[in-house]
Structure formats: structure tokens, C-alpha cells
Amino acid sequence: MASAGTDGAPVDALRAALPPGAVLTDPASTEAYRHDWTRLPDAGFPLAVVRAGSAEDVRAAVAWAAEHRVPVVPRGAGTSLAGGATAVDGCLVLSTERMTGVEIDPATRTAVVEPGALNAAVKDAAAAHGLWYPPDPGSFRISTIGGNVATDAGGICCVKYGVTRDYVLGLDVVLADGRLVSLGGRTVKDVAGLPLLELFVGNEGTLGVITRVVLRLIPLPSPAATLVAYFDGPRDAARAVVAMGARVRPSMLELMDSAVIDAVEAFSPMGLDRDAGALLIGQSDAPGAARSVEVAGMAECCEQAGARSVFATDDPAEGDLFLEARRAAGPAISARGSVLAEDICVPVDQLPTAMERIEAVAREHRTEIPVVAHAGDGNLHPALVFPPGDADARRRAEEAFAAILRVALECGGTITGEHGVGRTKRAALPAQLGEDVMELGQRVRGALDPLGILNPGVLW
Numbered sequence: 001m002a003s004a005g006t007d008g009a010p011v012d013a014l015r016a017a018l019p020p021g022a023v024l025t026d027p028a029s030t031e032a033y034r035h036d037w038t039r040l041p042d043a044g045f046p047l048a049v050v051r052a053g054s055a056e057d058v059r060a061a062v063a064w065a066a067e068h069r070v071p072v073v074p075r076g077a078g079t080s081l082a083g084g085a086t087a088v089d090g091c092l093v094l095s096t097e098r099m100t101g102v103e104i105d106p107a108t109r110t111a112v113v114e115p116g117a118l119n120a121a122v123k124d125a126a127a128a129h130g131l132w133y134p135p136d137p138g139s140f141r142i143s144t145i146g147g148n149v150a151t152d153a154g155g156i157c158c159v160k161y162g163v164t165r166d167y168v169l170g171l172d173v174v175l176a177d178g179r180l181v182s183l184g185g186r187t188v189k190d191v192a193g194l195p196l197l198e199l200f201v202g203n204e205g206t207l208g209v210i211t212r213v214v215l216r217l218i219p220l221p222s223p224a225a226t227l228v229a230y231f232d233g234p235r236d237a238a239r240a241v242v243a244m245g246a247r248v249r250p251s252m253l254e255l256m257d258s259a260v261i262d263a264v265e266a267f268s269p270m271g272l273d274r275d276a277g278a279l280l281i282g283q284s285d286a287p288g289a290a291r292s293v294e295v296a297g298m299a300e301c302c303e304q305a306g307a308r309s310v311f312a313t314d315d316p317a318e319g320d321l322f323l324e325a326r327r328a329a330g331p332a333i334s335a336r337g338s339v340l341a342e343d344i345c346v347p348v349d350q351l352p353t354a355m356e357r358i359e360a361v362a363r364e365h366r367t368e369i370p371v372v373a374h375a376g377d378g379n380l381h382p383a384l385v386f387p388p389g390d391a392d393a394r395r396r397a398e399e400a401f402a403a404i405l406r407v408a409l410e411c412g413g414t415i416t417g418e419h420g421v422g423r424t425k426r427a428a429l430p431a432q433l434g435e436d437v438m439e440l441g442q443r444v445r446g447a448l449d450p451l452g453i454l455n456p457g458v459l460w
């Protein structure tokens, strides 16, 4: 007898279309697929979870969902900080976690990757051939390439090396009607037809399910020299970043305010200066003598912006310690309580204003808002921290969240630089895009997914 979900969909037909064990319906097993890292309180209950092992499995699952009008939530590792991989009631969660193949072709400097491969696995496989896959979200050890492509993930090295989009040469995608299409390929140049490949990078699983990715690789960079500067406050540090824009091309430029320095030291003592108001960590991987020229340029910008101390090292191991301090910021902030994660991005010259206005939002809404930033990109991650279970504090944090999105737009920026709109920022999307662009997006989505089954509730 066919088992049925809330909408009467015959799950037995799904089971029959897929290899044994690929479909989970037992609530004890599907529970792990309801939430992503955002931990939205209103996450739904899936009808089923498919753990796809191949593109054919994905195709069969989406075709079944289209036939039975079941919503599909594509899922990589579930590290979304925007609720993008959160289940809705009665949906099919389509997990790519078992599709982990990675093949490197040194001759064409490409990697052919299945969507469930971790970003770190691609980096490791490329490094074995002296090659590098640069995009490095803070989650690179735990997030998948499929998720990275679907969100156009950024990270620390974007300031010099760009974002995920800059490395995607080809994609295989299962469309909402179950057809599998190939876009792009293994060539760096390809202008045949409409640039549809670009449409499938950063759409957050709303236009298709990615089943294969061709990535561009580059040679491994030179070891980096590191600059560390402490300031009295984040505004001075931000002014140093603005000054650097016209002078140097760092391979990393990250900012931590005093609350983040404090949180990191409390979480895992690293000897950071807890009396400082802000910390800037910059790196240069320029070849040869250019590296020290670039570090000296960064140091001068910091001194002119009023840095209280500046320190530089050529020792990669010493530099890595500061990078680890930066990478510890996320877990350290999470350890302080419940967190609403922001991801605004402003033109770099607006960084000092944005930092100042976020401080004002924190005061006005009586919410703790530590800020860590991919400062060289103008990409700020204010984290709104509140005690778990405190409804009033949560309400104030939510109001502060909306206020910071307004700050981003008023500074000429965007409500999301790299995490995506997901479910958490969709209310603010019309204010950024305007009526005509919203309508254009809805037409594109409607043309590719007329039944509206792919990740409903994400974007709009």
C-alpha cells in the first residue's frame, strides 16, 4: 500500500524510483534535515528526505516532486545562515551529501566536482597538483560546493581573488520539471547563447538543483606576509581600510571590533589586545619584493588612520595564528547566546559610516552587536546576540536586524553580500530591488519553475 504524506503524495512511488535506502521518512531520521545553521523556530516537517547518490537520483526525485506538486528544498551541508536550506511542511528535502566526487585536470586547470563535495576537499585535491581553488567561506571545512555555488559564497580571500561565481565554468542542473541540462563547460571562454550559466549561480536553489560543477583553478599563491594593527575604535580601522583601497591589493583584509576581540579571547585565549577598540588583519601574497612594499603601504595607512600599534610578520606560521583568531570569531560569538547573523555589504568608502551607524543601532535597540568584517570588500557581519529564550530581547534583536538592513541600503549597499536572502531577509528585498526588478525576477522564476516547487519561501 502506498504511504502518503500530508498532501497524499505516494512516497512509495518515490522509493521505487530511487536506489534502496535513498528515501528517509522516519521522523527520527528526517529531524536532522529540518534545520540549517539559522535554527529558524518555524522550520517545517519534511514529507521525505532523499539522499541522492547521483544526478539520475536527483532527476528522478525532482520529476516525482513535480508530478505530485511537492515543494523541494535542495540541501548541501545545511550551513546556511539565512534559512536557505530550512525545511517547509510537507516538502522533499533533497540532500546531495552523498555526491562527493572530485576530479582534477591539471592540463586545463579545472576541477569537475559533484555538489556534495566539501569546499575543503576541492582545495586539498587541487593542492595535490600545485593548484588552488580560492573561494574560502568561513565554513570551507564543512560546506559543500553545491551550496557554495547556489549562494555564490564569498570569504576571506575575495578581496583579491573574487567570489565563487568567478570560478564556475560549467554546471549540470536538474530543472523544476526533472530535465537535466548542461551549461558552460571546461573552457575559460564561451559566449554561445544567453549567459544562463550565471543565472544558476547564487539563486539559492530556486531555479534548479545543481548536480555537477566545473571549477576553474589557479596556481597556488606565494606564502603571505601578515600585518596586524590595533585601533582605539572600529571607525579608525575602517578609515585605514578606505585609505588602502587606492594604494594596495591585499590578499586578505579583515576587521574585528572590541566585542569580537573579547569574545575570541574568552572562547580561546590567543593573546589578542583586549584593551583595543578594533583589530585589522591584512595579508599580502604579492610575489618577491612587492610583498614587503605592499605590507609597508598597509602599515602606513594604519598609522595615518591613528593605529595604536602596528605589527608585521613574514612568518606564515605566525600569520596563520591571526587568521585562526579571525576564523574563531563565528564560534566565539555563537558561544555568547542566540545569534541573528547579518551580512550587509557597502561600498568600501561607506565602511566608517556603516560601523558608526551599527553602533547607534546597538544602543537604540539595547542589543549586543559584535561586528566582524571582510573589511576590504565592505562586507560586514554584525551578529545580534541575545539570551536564548528571552522573548523581549529577541524582539529587540529582530528590530535591530531590520534597522541594519536599512543602514546597508542607505549607505548604497546590499542586504546580503554572500550568505543570501534566504528566508531571513526576504522582507527587505523589495526595498533593495524595487518593483520592476522584483517583477523581472518573479517572471524568470515563474518561467523556470511554473509550479513554484523549488525552495518556496526563499527570496520571496
Ligand SMILES: Cc1cc2nc3c(=O)[nH]c(=O)nc-3n(C[C@H](O)[C@H](O)[C@H](O)COP(=O)(O)OP(=O)(O)OC[C@H]3O[C@@H](n4cnc5c(N)ncnc54)[C@H](O)[C@@H]3O)c2cc1C
Residues within 6 Å of the ligand: 036, 037, 073, 074, 075, 076, 077, 078, 079, 080, 081, 084, 085, 096, 115, 136, 137, 138, 139, 142, 143, 144, 145, 146, 147, 148, 149, 150, 151, 152, 153, 154, 155, 156, 204, 205, 206, 208, 209, 210, 211, 330, 331, 418, 419, 455, 458
Ligand atoms: C561558521 C560559518 C561560517 C560561514 N562563513 C561564510 C563565509 O565566510 N562566506 C559565505 O559566503 N558564507 C559563509 N557561511 C554560510 C554558508 O556556509 C554558505 O552559505 C555555504 O555556501 C552554504 O553551503 P552548504 O553546503 O552548507 O549549503 P546549504 O546550507 O545546505 O544550502 C544553502 C543554499 O543553497 C541551496 N543549495 C544547496 N545545495 C544545492 C544544490 N546542489 N543545488 C541547488 N541549490 C542548492 C540551498 O537550497 C540553500 O538555499 C558560513 C556559515 C557558517 C556556519
